[in-house]
Amino acid sequence: MSLWVEKYRPNSFDEIIGQEESVNKLKAMVKKGEVQHIIMSGPPGVGKTTSAVVLARELFGSVWEENFIELNASDDRKLSVIQGKVKEFARSKPISAPFKMILFDEADSLTSEAQQALRRMMEEYSATCRFIFSVNYQSNIIEPIQSRCAVLRFKPLSKSEVVKFIDRIAKTEGLNIDSGAKEALEYVSKGDLRSLVNTMQSLANLSSTISSEVVYKNSGVLDVGKIREGLKAAISGDYMKSKETFSTFLDGGVNIKELVSQMFSVVASSDLIEPNMKSYVIEKLAELDYRVIEGATPFIQLQAFLAFLSTLKK
Ligand SMILES: Nc1ncnc2c1ncn2[C@@H]1O[C@H](COP(=O)(O)OP(=O)(O)OP(=O)(O)O)[C@@H](O)[C@H]1O
Ligand SMILES: [Mg+2]
Numbered sequence: 001m002s003l004w005v006e007k008y009r010p011n012s013f014d015e016i017i018g019q020e021e022s023v024n025k026l027k028a029m030v031k032k033g034e035v036q037h038i039i040m041s042g043p044p045g046v047g048k049t050t051s052a053v054v055l056a057r058e059l060f061g062s063v064w065e066e067n068f069i070e071l072n073a074s075d076d077r078k079l080s081v082i083q084g085k086v087k088e089f090a091r092s093k094p095i096s097a098p099f100k101m102i103l104f105d106e107a108d109s110l111t112s113e114a115q116q117a118l119r120r121m122m123e124e125y126s127a128t129c130r131f132i133f134s135v136n137y138q139s140n141i142i143e144p145i146q147s148r149c150a151v152l153r154f155k156p157l158s159k160s161e162v163v164k165f166i167d168r169i170a171k172t173e174g175l176n177i178d179s180g181a182k183e184a185l186e187y188v189s190k191g192d193l194r195s196l197v198n199t200m201q202s203l204a205n206l207s208s209t210i211s212s213e214v215v216y217k218n219s220g221v222l223d224v225g226k227i228r229e230g231l232k233a234a235i236s237g238d239y240m241k242s243k244e245t246f247s248t249f250l251d252g253g254v255n256i257k258e259l260v261s262q263m264f265s266v267v268a269s270s271d272l273i274e275p276n277m278k279s280y281v282i283e284k285l286a287e288l289d290y291r292v293i294e295g296a297t298p299f300i301q302l303q304a305f306l307a308f309l310s311t312l313k314k
Pocket of ligand 2: 106
């Protein structure tokens with residue numbers, strides 16, 4: 001079985017979704033044939049490593065693998081490796097290319113000692129080698145390296161960009177994904193396309209039709225729409241309906257603490273509850289939270305809370 005993360009890894013700039021600003025800068029470097037040292041910073045699964053590999057392919061063509069290495073194993077972090085393998089690569093002549101490139105993937109974990117050594121190499125071998133650092137946080141790179149690099153910022157993918165990626169995969173794999181399920185996939189992926197593609201692959205193993213229920217169930221993320229629905233029913237005075245909605249969560253084996261914590265964020269961030277009642281409701285939720293943590297019978301506590309909500313209106 002091939003991994004979809006590899007199958008759907010873009011091989012050219014045009015296949016990269018979103019990240020226009022960064023991609024345009026990289027394209028301009030290729031066009032000029034001039035590449036600076038680069039820091040690519042941003043959250044996981046948004047195209048940093050992919051962009052670095054595409055840059056190497058576009059720059060070096062058929063000899064890209066001779067002129068590009070990627071260091072990511074924890075072993076490669078050691079100072080001895082940097083002074084050995086990295087130095088060896090950086091100083092050796094490029095092969096049918098103007099320079100070589102080294103990608104430090106997950107460079108957040110490079111020690112500052114290792115970074116100091118790299119900084120010296122960046123100067124010494126700048127004629128033959130370019131350094132690329134892929135990081136989640138730019139601040140994990142020492143200042144003297146930051147100041148020698150062009151910084152490209154990668155962002156979480158927007159909703160419509162994520163949907164574009166879902167559609168691309170669904171079409172190729174022949175999957176049925178209705179709009180509710182797309183929304184669920186988008187929600188649980190939080191703009192991380194790696195996590196999205198992995199989720200889709202594991203769900204497609206179960207069935208070629210993907211529903212929102214199955215997405216939430218497998219992700220361990222609670223269906224916020226449903227929590228809102230249950231709370232809304234209670235607030236409008238329909239205790240029975242709210243109880244039913246929440247019992248499907250508990251029947252599904254949901255962690256009650258997790259559920260309560262999601263109820264907190266729904267109440268806090270939505271206008272379901274009148275502003276003047278909000279703090280009162282939150283206080284009650286805190287009580288519920290406390291009792292649940294103390295190990296009181298969760299469903300009974302939850303019912304008491306819903307009953308309280310359903311009397312608010314009167
Ligand atoms: N912008 C994008 N366009 C298309 N596919 C993407 C994009 N970003 C990520 N992907 C998909 O996610 C996979 C992982 O992306 P990539 O390795 O580039 O993430 P990353 O930003 O380097 O993450 P990390 O910080 O975890 O290293 C790719 O193989 C591809 O399938
Ligand atoms: Mg990466």
